[in-house]
Amino acid sequence: MAAVIPVHLYGRPADLAQITAIAADAGVPVIEDAAQAHGAELVDPAGSVRRAGGYAPLGCFSFFPGKNLGAFGDAGAITTDDPDLAARLRMLRDHGRSSKYEHRMTGYAHRLDTIHAAVLRVKLTTLDRANGRRRELAAAYSRALDGVGDLVLPPETPGRRSVYHLYVVRTRHRDALLAHLSAAGIGAGVHYPVPLHLQPAYAHLGGRPGDLPVTEAWARECLSLPLYPELTGEQLDEVVAAVRGYFG
Ligand SMILES: Cc1ncc(COP(=O)(O)O)c(C=O)c1O
Structure with missing residues (x-):
């Protein structure tokens, strides 16, 4: 399976309007790499504003300490407005678990540590x-x-x-x-x-x-x-x- 992954490099939004149009023609999904672009904005000609990571069906963020929004160590997040993708991602991050003792797929130990979540909650406000x-x-x-x-x-x-x-x-x-x-x-x-x-x-x-x-x-x-x-x-x-x- 292929995907196009535009990177909002240095915090500057990639031209997602063009990229998503080309990818849609080719039938290839787009995943935003918003690791450097927390809060960056894309404004369409009609004036409606979308933030980096919220344009394509999936957006990926890094919360490495040096990023614009950084935790106390390695952390990250994926954004989506697709409930099916969200459910799959929740399983994947927690050993493929759908409930405490049921594993529907092979997953990862990629949970966000509570201490990082606490730090990020505070830093998000600034x-x-x-x-x-x-x-x-x-x-x-x-x-x-x-x-x-x-x-x-x-x-x-x-x-x-x-x-x-x-x-x-x-x-x-x-x-x-x-x-x-x-x-x-x-x-x-x-x-x-x-x-x-x-x-x-x-x-x-x-x-x-x-x-x-x-x-x-x-x-x-x-x-x-x-x-x-x-x-x-x-x-x-x-x-x-x-x-x-x-x-x-
Ligand atoms: C553009 C970009 N993508 C992806 C990553 C990877 O982020 P992480 O190391 O948190 O997985 C980084 C981090 O340096 C990055 O700058």
């Missing part, structure tokens, strides 16, 4: 505020870095409201800029340096350098600048000054 702060910081970066060097900044697309899990820029000078920021004590990152087709785990599929030139260029050129809700305006100014300093 998610929108934290996402709002992320958006403010992203807008401040985009204002300050517009036109600097060869930087390509993350686009704001009408109808797709990012929650900036990461603020990722692109530059041909990525490695040198990263070294320059590290030397200044600024923790930038690369998400992600090795594309899937070049991962050792998938070597058996025969992927080679050059097979996916666009993907490989992204892997060489992307750089994540520091962005989290607690980042202060002064810290952001420091990062901007260091980036500008690099490009002279």
Whole structure:
């Protein structure tokens, strides 16, 4: 069984209207990977708003501690509005159990720990505020870095409201800029340096350098600048000054 799994990468909603239309034509189901996009919004031309993970029949969320909504350890959730899928998923997460001593299928021990659920319940109440702060910081970066060097900044697309899990820029000078920021004590990152087709785990599929030139260029050129809700305006100014300093 095949499925299309669009990823709302870096918190920016994928173009689900187009993707679901193409997948529907091909008769392939769509599963949203909303692991980085808790609270991101898709707005259709008529103005109706749907949140990432709530568009396709299934949405997957990660609550890894570093995510926009993070637990105290590994945790996650799947969303659906389909009662049959929900019932199957509930069984799958708990050893295929339909009642205490009846197992209808082979399942997993993927229950959400109560302690994580308790943490998430509290943190959920501040998610929108934290996402709002992320958006403010992203807008401040985009204002300050517009036109600097060869930087390509993350686009704001009408109808797709990012929650900036990461603020990722692109530059041909990525490695040198990263070294320059590290030397200044600024923790930038690369998400992600090795594309899937070049991962050792998938070597058996025969992927080679050059097979996916666009993907490989992204892997060489992307750089994540520091962005989290607690980042202060002064810290952001420091990062901007260091980036500008690099490009002279
Ligand atoms: C886009 C994306 N999908 C899936 C995952 C996997 O999430 P988890 O490790 O919680 O299963 C992650 C986590 O890093 C992610 O960023």
